[in-house]
Structures are given as C-alpha cells and as structure tokens.
Amino acid sequence: MTSYRWVPGLMSYRLTGISLTHPARLLMSSKRTSLRNRAYRNQHGRCFYCGRAMWQSSPVPFAQRCGLTSRQARQMQATAEHLLARCDGGKDTESNIVAACDFCNRHRHCRKTAPSPEHYRTLVQQRVAAGRWHCWVGKPREAARQKSG
Ligand SMILES: [Zn+2]
Structure with missing residues (x-):
C-alpha cells in the first residue's frame, strides 16, 4: 500500500508507505548510499566482482591517476550492488549490499x-x-614507459 502526504510549505512528500515512485527512491537511496560507502571502505575501494579500483565522488582525479578517458572512468564509479536483487526480495541491508563498479553491476x-x-x-x-x-x-x-627511460 502506498500513500504520500503532501506537506505544505516543506515542498516535499512525507513518506508513509513503500513505493517505487520518485520521492521514495530518493529517501531509500540515501540509506543505500551510506551502505555503499561502508562496503566501499570494507573492500578498500575495490569492486566486489572485478577487484579493480573504483571512485566515489569525482571521476576526474581517478581518470588522471589511472590514465583513463572520462568515459572509461565513469564505468568505474562505485555503485551499491544488491547480492540478492531487489526484484527477488533483496533488501537494503549491510549483508546484502556490496560495492561494485558500474560496469560489473550493469552487466550482471x-x-x-x-x-x-x-x-x-x-x-x-x-x-x-x-x-x-x-x-x-x-x-x-x-x-x-617514460618512467624507465
Ligand atoms: Zn567491477
């Protein structure tokens, strides 16, 4: 059951049910972000699947450090990966969320x-x-190459 209450003056919805509509996603994503951040730290900034280094806040220094184009670097953005997918009942919990690069996450x-x-x-x-x-x-x-020469 889904219900939102418009709160005049606050210019926002107050969540009173579970929904996949926009305001709810915003609320849930902040929890997911903190879980992802925690997983990112636990995994030492590396993707759960490919083991490559990822970035969280800005692709630019990452791209420069790794010699990547910005397009390539975007694939290495840390995302919250649900081990058990949400559509299969997976929840936003610490045990169900790992940090995976955008590329691995999408391809799975x-x-x-x-x-x-x-x-x-x-x-x-x-x-x-x-x-x-x-x-x-x-x-x-x-x-x-230039380092050795
Ligand atoms: Zn990966």
Whole structure:
C-alpha cells in the first residue's frame, strides 16, 4: 500500500508507505548510499566482482591517476550492488549490499537471469585474467614507459 502526504510549505512528500515512485527512491537511496560507502571502505575501494579500483565522488582525479578517458572512468564509479536483487526480495541491508563498479553491476543485471554473485564473480575474474574485462584498465598510456627511460 502506498500513500504520500503532501506537506505544505516543506515542498516535499512525507513518506508513509513503500513505493517505487520518485520521492521514495530518493529517501531509500540515501540509506543505500551510506551502505555503499561502508562496503566501499570494507573492500578498500575495490569492486566486489572485478577487484579493480573504483571512485566515489569525482571521476576526474581517478581518470588522471589511472590514465583513463572520462568515459572509461565513469564505468568505474562505485555503485551499491544488491547480492540478492531487489526484484527477488533483496533488501537494503549491510549483508546484502556490496560495492561494485558500474560496469560489473550493469552487466550482471542486463542478463535475462542474473547469475548468482559467486558465479558472476568467477566469470568476471576469468575475463579479467584473460584481458577481456575493463581491458583498458591497468594499461597506463605512455607514463610507464617514460618512467624507465
Ligand atoms: Zn567491477
């Protein structure tokens, strides 16, 4: 059951039920953000699936540090990943949320049936090892070459 009460003067809705409409998403996302931040810290800023470094607040220094274009860096934004998807009853809880890069997160859920986190992690790690996942990450442009010369 969903109900919102318009609060005059505050220019906002007060949430009195559960809904996926805009105001509710805003409220839930702040909780999810704090869970993601916690997971990000626990994982030392690395993606749960691919293990690559991610960024949280600004892609620009990250892109410069890693020698990436801004488009590439955007794929490494830390997102809140639900181990058990919300559509399957997964909740916004500490045990159900990990930090995953935008790229890994999207690719898991764009499949018809999302693979289990363990299975997906194995798949991603195999692709990382084969150089077929974020193949542009970890390939410094020319900076590394110049270091030795
Ligand atoms: Zn990743």
